[in-house]
Amino acid sequence: MATKRHHLPDLFDDHGPDPVEAATGRRGPRAAAEPKRKAGFYLSDELLGRFNTRFYELKLAGASVGNKSALLEAALTFALEDLERGANSAILKRFGHGGRPR
Numbered sequence: 001m002a003t004k005r006h007h008l009p010d011l012f013d014d015h016g017p018d019p020v021e022a023a024t025g026r027r028g029p030r031a032a033a034e035p036k037r038k039a040g041f042y043l044s045d046e047l048l049g050r051f052n053t054r055f056y057e058l059k060l061a062g063a064s065v066g067n068k069s070a071l072l073e074a075a076l077t078f079a080l081e082d083l084e085r086g087a088n089s090a091i092l093k094r095f096g097h098g099g100r101p102r
Contacts, residue, residue, distance in 0.1 A: 036069070 043051075051072070058065050065071050082089050 051068075055065065055068050055071050058071070065074075079091060082091050086092075
């Protein structure tokens with residue numbers, strides 16, 4: 001009687017479903033990952049607490065925010081787009097600057 005060899009799945013293989021995505025329920029095509037770099041900034045405890053609270057509230061509400069880095073990227077992109085508005089920038093007005101930064 002011939003024995004069958006059981007093929008163990010390679011969890012790090014790039015082919016087939018991603019086991020983490022399968023377990024967490026992520027659906028849809030995977031976008032090509034943009035190269036990322038680690039950045040370090042100092043934030044007040046109050047601001048960091050607000051950020052963490054909002055992130056977890058979004059996750060509990062079912063928002064598709066992937067992780068804290070994704071939320072921070074979205075917020076920073078939003079802020080930079082506001083700065084590009086020049087004199088109409090809410091951020092520049094907060095710092096008492098009415099024109100385009102040099």
